[in-house]
Amino acid sequence: MRTAIDILQEKSTMRLVTMAPGALVIDVVRQMIKHNIGSMLIGQDTQIAGIWTERDFLKNMLEPGFDPQTAVVDDYMHTGLVSVAPDTPVDRLEEMFLGLFTRHILVIKDDICIGLLSIGDVLRSSLLEKDRKIRELNHIASWEYYENWAWHRGREGRTGNKP
Secondary structure (H helix, E strand, O other): OOEHHHHHHHOOOOOOOEEOOOOEHHHHHHHHHHHOOOEEEEEEOOEEEEEEEHHHHHHHHOOOOOOOOOOEHHHOOEOOOOEEOOOOEHHHHHHHHHHHOOOEEEEEEOOEEEEEEEHHHHHHHHHHHHHHHHHHHHHHOOHHHHHHHHHHHHHHOOOOOOO
8 A cells, every 4th residue: 555655756856946934925825936846845844833724815915905916825724734754645645534534644754844745645655556456467367367367277177078
């Protein structure tokens, strides 16, 4: 069974992109665009305090008085993030995303954040694993397999058959 660390290692980069608390929303947006990411972790190094996403930006834009030029991301980020150990299996991750109605999960090892998984990362990994299993089963249960199986059974002779 694949795990959280396996999914992180498949991602194009395991490097976390973070912004320090106190950053202006406009600076966070610029960094998200620069790194082509849809969410920004807010914290110092690998100690994460919260997350702010492009979805949050859309909601914040409709709030009266919100100005990305002066707004501090700390006032708008989500805290209390869900986290897992690196050895958490994919099926458990799927349950967490669905049951907790969350879109991002931190991967923590020795009290240090080593990565961020999105629901898309986990879904992709799960579908690729299912595809691999289906291909494997199709290979095992191919028509050639049945022909060979029948041929071997025919050579051994069948009980009750007349010569």
